[in-house]
Amino acid sequence: xxxxxxxxxxxxxxxxxxxxxxxxxxxxxxxxxxxxxxxxxxxxxxxxxxxxxxxxxxxxxxxxxxxxxxxxxxxxxxxxxxxxxxxxxxxxxxxxxxxxxxxxxxxxxxxxxxxxxxxxx
Amino acid sequence: xxxxxxxxxxxxxxxxxxxxxxxxxxxxxxxxxxxxxxxxxxxxxxxxxxxxxxxxxxxxxxxxxxxxxxxxxxxxxxxxxxxxxxxxxxxxxxxxxxxxxxxxxxxxxxxxxxxxxxxxxxxxxxxxxxxxxxxxxxxxxxxxxxxxxxxxxxxxxxxxxxxxxxxxxxxxxxxxxxxxxxxxxxxxxxxxxxxxxxxxxxxxxxxxxxxxxxxxxxxxxxxxxxxxxxxxxxxxxxxxxxxxxxxxxxxxxxxxxxxxxxxxxxxxxxxxxxxxxxxxxxxxxxxxxxxxxxxxxxxxxxxxxxxxxxxxxxxxxxxxxxxxxxxxxxxxxxxxxxxxxxxxxxxxxxxxxxxxxxxxxxxxxxxxxxxxxxxxxxxxxxxxxxxxxxxxxxxxxxxxxxxxxxxxxxxxxxxxxxxxxxxxxxxxxxxxxxxxxxxxxxxxxxxxxxxxxxxxxxxxxxxxxxx
Numbered sequence: 001x002x003x004x005x006x007x008x009x010x011x012x013x014x015x016x017x018x019x020x021x022x023x024x025x026x027x028x029x030x031x032x033x034x035x036x037x038x039x040x041x042x043x044x045x046x047x048x049x050x051x052x053x054x055x056x057x058x059x060x061x062x063x064x065x066x067x068x069x070x071x072x073x074x075x076x077x078x079x080x081x082x083x084x085x086x087x088x089x090x091x092x093x094x095x096x097x098x099x100x101x102x103x104x105x106x107x108x109x110x111x112x113x114x115x116x117x118x119x120x121x
Numbered sequence: 122x123x124x125x126x127x128x129x130x131x132x133x134x135x136x137x138x139x140x141x142x143x144x145x146x147x148x149x150x151x152x153x154x155x156x157x158x159x160x161x162x163x164x165x166x167x168x169x170x171x172x173x174x175x176x177x178x179x180x181x182x183x184x185x186x187x188x189x190x191x192x193x194x195x196x197x198x199x200x201x202x203x204x205x206x207x208x209x210x211x212x213x214x215x216x217x218x219x220x221x222x223x224x225x226x227x228x229x230x231x232x233x234x235x236x237x238x239x240x241x242x243x244x245x246x247x248x249x250x251x252x253x254x255x256x257x258x259x260x261x262x263x264x265x266x267x268x269x270x271x272x273x274x275x276x277x278x279x280x281x282x283x284x285x286x287x288x289x290x291x292x293x294x295x296x297x298x299x300x301x302x303x304x305x306x307x308x309x310x311x312x313x314x315x316x317x318x319x320x321x322x323x324x325x326x327x328x329x330x331x332x333x334x335x336x337x338x339x340x341x342x343x344x345x346x347x348x349x350x351x352x353x354x355x356x357x358x359x360x361x362x363x364x365x366x367x368x369x370x371x372x373x374x375x376x377x378x379x380x381x382x383x384x385x386x387x388x389x390x391x392x393x394x395x396x397x398x399x400x401x402x403x404x405x406x407x408x409x410x411x412x413x414x415x416x417x418x419x420x421x422x423x424x425x426x427x428x429x430x431x432x433x434x435x436x437x438x439x440x441x442x443x444x445x446x447x448x449x450x451x452x453x454x455x456x457x458x459x460x461x462x463x464x465x466x467x468x469x470x471x472x473x474x475x476x477x478x479x480x481x482x483x484x485x486x487x488x489x490x491x492x493x494x495x496x497x498x499x500x501x502x503x504x505x506x507x508x509x510x511x512x513x514x515x516x517x518x519x520x521x522x523x524x525x526x527x528x529x530x531x532x533x534x535x536x537x538x539x540x541x542x543x544x545x546x547x548x549x550x551x552x553x554x555x556x557x558x559x560x561x562x563x564x565x566x567x568x569x570x571x572x573x574x575x576x577x578x579x580x581x582x583x584x585x586x587x588x
Contacts, residue, residue, distance in 0.1 A: 001194045001220075001404065005423065024215060033215035040217075040424040040551055053216040054423035056196065059243055080290075080331050104331065107421035108451055108556040 002062060005054040005110035006038075007092070008099045012074060013038055013051045016099050019075075020053065027061055042116035044092035050116050054107030062103055069101065080104025089113040160578035164565045165204045171441070171565030172433045172461075172543055173204050176418045181221055185211055191221045194405040197418055200427065208429040210545055219418035219425050219546065219559070222405030226415040226584040228504070229407055231399035232294040233304075233366050236287060236387040238402045239270040245286050247272070253279035254372065256286060259381060266410050267386030267398050271311060275379050278372040281319060285368035285384050292365045292389055293331060301357050304340070304366035305395040306387040309349035313380030318345040319371040321382065323352040325389070327361035335361045339369065349385075355393050364389070415560065415582045418545075422451055422556025426547030433461060433564065434540040440512040442567045446560030446579035448504040458507065458555055459562050460544040506579045506587065508572065 008016035016038050024034035038051035062079075070077055076090040076098045090100045092115040102110040111117075161173060174180070181191040182199040187209070191197045196218035200210040212218045235244030239261040247258040254276035261270045272286045285308070296302060304325040310318065320342030327335040340354035358364065366389040372378050386398050399409045408414055420426060435441050447458040543564065547554040560582045563575050580587045 003421070020216070029215045033213065036214040037216035037424075039214075040554070052423055054421045054425075055216045055218070056194065056220050106556070107423035107425075111423060 001056040002059060002103060003054060003106055003110070004057045004062070004101065004103050005105070005107045006052065006099060006101045007042070007111065007114050007116055008038055008051045009092075009097060010049045010051065011097070012099050015074065016051065019072075019099070023065055026065070027057075042111060044096075044115055044117075046092075046096075048092070048096070050092065052111060052116065054110065066103070072099075075099045075101060077101045077103065091115045157578065160574040161203070161563060164563065164567065164571060164575075165207070168206075169565060170433075170435050170437055171563070172207055172429065173202050173561075173563050173565075174200050174210055174545070175203060175561035176200070176221065176416045176559060177561075178221070178416060181418070185213060193221055193223060194403055195221060197221050197427075200418070208431040208433060208543075210427040211430050212425075212427045214424075217424040217426060217551065219420050219427060220405055221416065222419055222558075223414040223416045224407045225399060225409035225412040226582060227409070227412050228584050229399070229401075230390055230392070230396045231388045231401045231407065232364075232391065233287070233292045233387050233389040233401055234294075235291055235401060235403050236366075236389075237268040237400035239268045241403075244288050244291055244403075245270055246288060247286070249284075249286075250276070251283050252281075253277050254283050254378060256283065258286070264385060266400075267307070268400060269307075269383050269385035271381050271383045273312075273379070273381040274370070274372075275377075277377045278374055281371040281374055283370050283372065285321070285370050285382060287366075287368055287384070287387055289326065289365050289367035290332070292367075293328070293363055294365070294389065294391075296358055296362060296364045296391070298358050298360065298362070300391060301355055301393045302364045302366075303353060303355040303390045303392055303395055304388070305351060305353040305390070306368050307349050307351050307383075307385040308343040308368065309383045309385075310345055310347050311381050311383050314378070315345040315347065315380060317373050317376060317378040318380060319373050321345060321350075321352065321370045322368075323354055323387075324367045324369055325354055325356040326365045326367060327356060327358050328363045328365065329361050331363075335359070337367065349383075351395070353395055413581070415584060417448075417558040417560050417582075419558050420546035420555050422554050424551060424554060426551055426554050427545045428549050429543045431542075432540050433543045435461075435564070436540045438566050440510070440566060441564060442511075442572055443509045443562065443564045444567075444572065444575045444579060445507050445562035446505075446583050447507055447555075447557060448560075448583070449555060449557040451556040458546065458557075458559065459564075460548050461541060461564065504583050504585055506576045506583065506585060508576065 020034040020037045021031045037053040040052050042050050042052050076095050078089055100114055180201045181197045183189040183191045185198045187199045198218055238244045248255050254274050256272040256274050259271050259273045302325050304323045306323050308321045322339045322342050324337040324339040326337040338356040340352040343350035343352045368384050390396050401407045445459045542549045545559050
C-alpha cells in the first residue's frame, strides 16, 4: 500500500470530486463513497482554501492510473520514485490553480510539503 | 461485585472477545479470555448507557454494511461495538476511512518496512538486472523465526556494487539528527563460486529528503565462504532527517558470476544494537514471536475519522468516564482522539502536542460555554491510555494520563445534554483530524475498580506500563 494525497484549490473542487468519483468507480468504489472525499479543507499561506483528501491505495491503483492522470492539464503529480531524477514538490505557491497529487509521503507530510496547514477549529 | 462479574472473573479460555450486554443466561461462558471481560463485563451488561469500541479484527469491516471483514493494511468502513444495541462507528466516504494495522504490543523496533514479506515483489522484486548482473529469486522460507530469501546472481558485472534484493527505498523512515540507527541482516552464500564476491554487507543510508542521500554507512564485509554472518552497522545521524537500510553485494569485475546468496532477518533498529527480531510484513503488519499483537486503526491526519451511527445518549448520567488508547504521530497543532459532546456542540478527549511541550487536554462544552481541564504535560512516547472524567453534579472535568494521578481541575460545565454523536480521531464534523492510531475506547459510568481494569486493558494493547 502507498499513500495518495490530493489537494484541490477551491475553484477546482468540482473537477477534483468528479475525478475522484471516476477513479473510485474504476477501482471498485461506489460514487457515493467518493462524493464527500474533498470536504476537508486546509489553508495555504495566502489564506486560500484548498480541499484535500488522502488515503492508502495499492501499487496497482497507482500504476493503472498515473499515465492517464499525468495527461490532465490542470493536475500535477509528484511520485516518490527512487529511479527518477529528483524534482521539487509542487506547492500551493508554485501551482496555485492546479490540483496537486502526491504519491508516497504520508498524508500529513504531503500537505506540509504542498504548503497547506491544519484547519483551525 | 455483581453475580455476572463474579462469573466472568472465573473464566479463562482461548476466544479473545465476545459480545457483551447480554443477559447472563444467554452468554456462552466457555472459551472466553478473562482479561477482556474483567475490563468490560460489568460496564454494560444491564443496558447501562455508554459506548465501547475496539480496533479488534472481529469488529472491523471493509464495508458499511458490516459484511466484509477488514484486512491488515485495508480500509475500515465500520466498527461494530462488542455491546449489542450500541451504535457502530462508520465512515461513508472511502477516502476518509481509517486503516487497520497491528504491531507487537511492546512497540515497533524493526523499521525495515516489508523486509519479512519475502514473497511480495514490491519489497523483494525479481528478476532485476543491475550493473550487468541479473538477480532472480530462487527460494524463500523461514529459519529460526526469521524470514529469508535467496537470490541467484548471474552475469558479468560492469560495476561491482549490486543490491541484495530488498527495495531499500521502502524502508525510508523519519528520524532525527543525533539518533543512532542500526541495520542488520544474516548473509550467507548458499551456492556457486564465492570467490567472485568482493564483499557482502549491510548499509544504513542517511537522507535529507526522499532520494537525497547524504551517505550510506556500511558494515564490515561478511565472510563469503558459505558461513552465515550477522552483518551489522550503526550510524549516528549527522545531517539527515530520514534513514533507510539496504543489503548489498560487491563483485569482482570483468568475470562472469553465478552465485546464490541468502538474506535472512533484515532489520532496521532505532538503537545502537540489533534487537530481538520483528517480522515486518509491511507498514500495517508487524509482529513478533512471543509478543501479543496490538491491533489499531490509523488516521492520516488529513481526513480520516469515524463517527457513531447514532447518538450516544448519556443523559441519564451525572458522571461518566471516557477512556481511550491512542498514539499520536505529529508534533504540530491540535488534533482530537475521541470526541463526544456534553451537548451537541462537542466535547473532546484530545491531544494538543507541540514540539517540546506535550500536553493532553480534555474539554467540554455546555450551555455555559467552553471549559477546559488543566493541561497535563506528558513525556514521549505519545502512546497513552487517556482518561477524561466528567461530573455534572459537582462541576468538574478531569484528565488522567495512563493511571497517574488526575489533574485537579474544577470547571463549570453547564449544559444538560449528554446525547451526541461520538467521533474517533477527529471532531464529528471531520475537523482537526489526528495523525495517529486509535486502539479503542470505553465510555461509561465507571467505578474506580472498573476504571483501573479498563485502563489496564488498553495499556496491555499499547504495550504501556501504567505508572
